[in-house]
Amino acid sequence: MKTFLENLLKGIDAGELNSEQKEALRNLETLNAVTLHKNRYYLNDGFICGKLDISMNGTGYINVFNPKFKDDALVENKDLGSSKQGDIVLAKILKGKLKNTKSRIKAKIMMTIKPAFATSVAYTKKVGKEILGVNIRTGLASKLKASQKSLKQLPPYTVLKIDNQSDEIVEILGVLDDVWVDEKISLGIYNKNDEFSxxxxxxxxxxxxxxxxxxxxxxxxxxxxxxxxxxxxxxxxxxxxxxxxxxxxxxxxxxxxxxxxxxxxxxxxxxxxxxxxxxxxxxxxxxxxxxxxxxxxxxxxxxxxxxxxxxxxxxxxxxxxxxxxxxxxxxxxxxxxxxxxxxxxxxxxxxxxxxxxxxxxxLATLTKALRKKRLKSGFDxxxxxxxxxxxxxxxxxxxxxxxxxxxxxxxxxxxxxxxxxxxxxxxxxxxxxHGAMDDKKLETLMENLMSLGVDAKFDKDFPKMIAGIQSIADEMGIREEVDKLIIKAQKKAEYAxxxxxxxxxxxxxxxxxxxxxxxxxxxxxxxxxxxxxxxxxxxxxxxxxxxxxxxxxxxxxxxxxxxVAFDFIDRKFARWALENLGKNFRCYIDTNESVTTAKLDDKLKGGRVFITNYTGEILTPVLVELIDADIINAKIYGRVIKKLDV
Known part of the structure; x- marks a missing residue:
């Protein structure tokens, strides 16, 4: 759908549309958002299409499918309509024009073109005298399509699966205190299930x-x-x-x-x-x-x-x-x-x-030789x-x-x-x-490597450059950590x-x-x-x-x-952390950009901890006290007690 909407900017031949695109165009036409000119459809000025993100305070931000817009379009809560997190939406510009996109524009959502998910997962929470549903992904509370009498008969923090089109409750998944509900939450958030027709x-x-x-x-x-x-x-x-x-x-x-x-x-x-x-x-x-x-x-x-x-x-x-x-x-x-x-x-x-x-x-001899040959132009x-x-x-x-x-x-x-x-x-x-890494990601990679003491030299021959970086990392005993940074700097492989x-x-x-x-x-x-x-x-x-x-x-x-798989693992770590609050564990700093996170490196390894009181270089070994665990959002919070020797 994103490609289709991007193509509307330059015009799409009416004879090249599939059934999904025809339906989308019919809906756009009813709102006068598109024009048919010489058998080609164009998105009209004053309208934008993009993917919706909703902040915790209820403000929406549209990632616009138009390169002319460098910043997200802002949508006030009252202008969100029924659109939800991750939906692809059509919006009308309220402030700013197409030719002037230097400042952030404001927009009002006119319709959801394609919902992100058919369902969402919420838990019940008493707010004042009412039982509301709190969306687990967004944290936003809203009224549920059920009587307060029936909702009050449910156990506290009952987990529900909601139909995003009708807002009806389609399934009761369990309660948050139940360990076995984690799988249902992870699947439900992304509208996955184990049952076949x-x-x-x-x-x-x-x-x-x-x-x-x-x-x-x-x-x-x-x-x-x-x-x-x-x-x-x-x-x-x-x-x-x-x-x-x-x-x-x-x-x-x-x-x-x-x-x-x-x-x-x-x-x-x-x-x-x-x-x-x-x-x-x-x-x-x-x-x-x-x-x-x-x-x-x-x-x-x-x-x-x-x-x-x-x-x-x-x-x-x-x-x-x-x-x-x-x-x-x-x-x-x-x-x-x-x-x-x-x-x-x-x-x-x-x-x-x-x-x-x-x-x-x-066969092992053959594949070793094949691998050696392949790595002359690829990466290991x-x-x-x-x-x-x-x-x-x-x-x-x-x-x-x-x-x-x-x-x-x-x-x-x-x-x-x-x-x-x-x-x-x-x-x-x-x-x-799989595309080559762009200049911005390459620059970030070089900075991260420098913070680890890896003096990387730029080379237009990427395989040669990466091999040189990995050789230094091998000598320093941090090869896996450096490889992780290199992978992170690359673009994602995609189907085309x-x-x-x-x-x-x-x-x-x-x-x-x-x-x-x-x-x-x-x-x-x-x-x-x-x-x-x-x-x-x-x-x-x-x-x-x-x-x-x-x-x-x-x-x-x-x-x-x-x-889905990562969310499930995070939920299991969060439940473990809840039973271990106040205890100290060996970790290492994993990210230090907008937030600082650490990874467990103790008897249990790999769990992510959001650090509240410390910023340090990545890979820095630290002792962390677990101070909170959020079962709903599958997050662990901790504070650094001290920096550890390597």
Whole structure:
């Protein structure tokens, strides 16, 4: 929708509109906000479109989808109408003109063009004699569409799910004191859920549990090959399997053929497109597809025939692909490995099955060489992901950091080969782009590095410059921390219709092919590739309908999936902190810009603490007393007792 509204500034051809855009234009026309001139629609002067943010005091700010407006437009509370946090809105300028945008303009919202979320989450709170609903995301209190008599019968701080269009209460999620309500809050805030429609569940179950090879005579039978899967120990859905013919330097990357089961515009497809991505909590997942697909018939389980979409990639002596053949196949994974098991095999060079052992060792040698070659133009980051464990009561039990190991690297470089090969097969569709960091972010990075004592020298050759910075960081023993700053300075990778290259990986062409069970982008790409293989131009173009808005939606959904998981973790840390107020914990300063935050670096690690009394250089070790914990907003507050020695 953002791209569509930006294009209205320069005019949009009336014949190039999809159904969603036509509906938006009809609504804009009723308010005289657009004009049709020579079969092109234009946004009229005096109107702006943008994304709404609402401050704690109820004042709105619109991030205007027009580069001429450098500052947000201010909207007084009385002019917000029924629009909510994050909505894309149309507003009329009350003060200031289009040609004069030096000072902040005031505006009145005329309509919500696209709601941020269909639902919101609120908790009940007694204000005076009334029970009001307080929006958990915004902190704003408002009247609920229910009688005061019924509201007063609810326990204090009852958590409610609200329909943002009707303002009706659609579900009672629980009470804030209940540990198990955290998951429901995190999902509800971003309008996610674990339930699938009856129609989607029935579609998933209709495929059964087994694949009968005789029903697919047109597919290439690769069941004799030694495919293996390598995933986290607690994984339940297996997207990818690999097999390596090291004598001929030929790699097979087989990916679950989800597109065989999920047809465009089916009930399951609509659910998958709405979700966009699977969500992973510490204790369970919220899948993009019904579990009978994601964890059963689509999953490449060991010793079971499964349908797959497979790249057969043969490399020359310089590790350049001489053949990249894509086929619909049937495979039978021989072993389900987890990362730890493969790391042990690569370290000990022993395994009960000699064929599998030789394949893994030779594949490790290949992927190490591929990685070395790739890093001449791409980046190698030493990152660690926080993982938390819950106890039986749903409370925070322990934390750990998951770091990349040889087995992770092995699989990653196999998948990168397949993703690159897939990107070469289409000129338009869905690509994964990653732009270079801009000058402002580069300047901030240099300042942060200087504060750590890293004397970084600017070089137009970014890979060379980053490698030099990382070398210094290695010597200082702060590589992970420096890599985190470098990643933060980069732009976010996004999905787009045309390829613009991937800065971080150093690729001119890149897309996502390898995870159709958990990413809708990959499922859509599989359909495009199949249409390409079948030379079905009509179906290919059919799949491209509304592709720009699909990419835009996927970029939003990807961020939301991450936010849901992060929000849940923050809630668990906040509950833990509430039980530990007044205690001191070792931390390090994490950010020091508009606010100062610290990260726990004690027995429990990774939790974020907002510091109230101290500003220091990032990475400074400090002793912090926990002084407050906000369960509603999932925040911990603390004060620095003293600076610690390194």
């Amino acid at each position: 009856t129609q989607a569940e029935n579609e998933a179950k209709s495929f059964g549990d087994i694949v009968d090879k005789s029903m697919y005579p047109q597919r290439t039978d690769l069941t004799s090959l030694n495919f293996v899967t390598i995933d986290p120990v607690d994984a339940k859905d297996f997207d990818d399997a690999v097999c390596y013919d090291y004598k001929n330097r030929t790699l097979y990357v087989a990916i679950a053929d989800v597109s065989e089961y999920v047809l465009p515009y089916s009930a399951t497809d609509k659910e998958a497109k709405f979700r966009g991505f699977s969500i992973y909590f510490p204790h369970r997942s919220i899948p993009m597809l019904p579990r009978n697909l994601s964890e059963n018939i689509c999953s490449l389980k060991p010793n079971l025939d499964r349908l797959a979409f497979c790249f057969k990639i043969t490399l020359d002596e310089n590790l350049e692909p001489v053949s990249e053949e894509l086929k619909s196949v049937i495979i039978n994974s021989k072993i389900r490995f987890n990362y730890d098991e493969v790391d042990e095999i690569l370290s000990s060079k022993t395994y009960k099955n000699k064929e599998i052992l030789d394949m893994l060792l030779n 980051f030493h990152t660690k992901e926080l993982r938390i464990t819950l106890d039986e009561s749903g409370n925070l039990k322990s934390t750990r950091f998951e770091t990349s190991t040889p087995s992770h690297d092995l699989i990653e470089d196999c998948m990168l080969l397949a993703n690159k090969a897939a990107a070469k097969m289409i000129q338009k569709g869905i690509f994964r782009n 219709v045309t390829p613009l290259g991937h800065f971080g990986l150093g690729f001119d062409l890149y897309t996502h092919f390898t995870s159709p069970i958990r990413r809708y982008s990959d499922l859509l790409l599989h359909r495009l590739l199949k249409a390409t293989l079948n030379k079905d131009e009509k179906f290919f173009n059919y799949l491209l309908l509304n592709i720009e808005s699909t990419c835009e939606s996927l970029n939003t959904l990807e961020r939301e999936a991450d936010k």
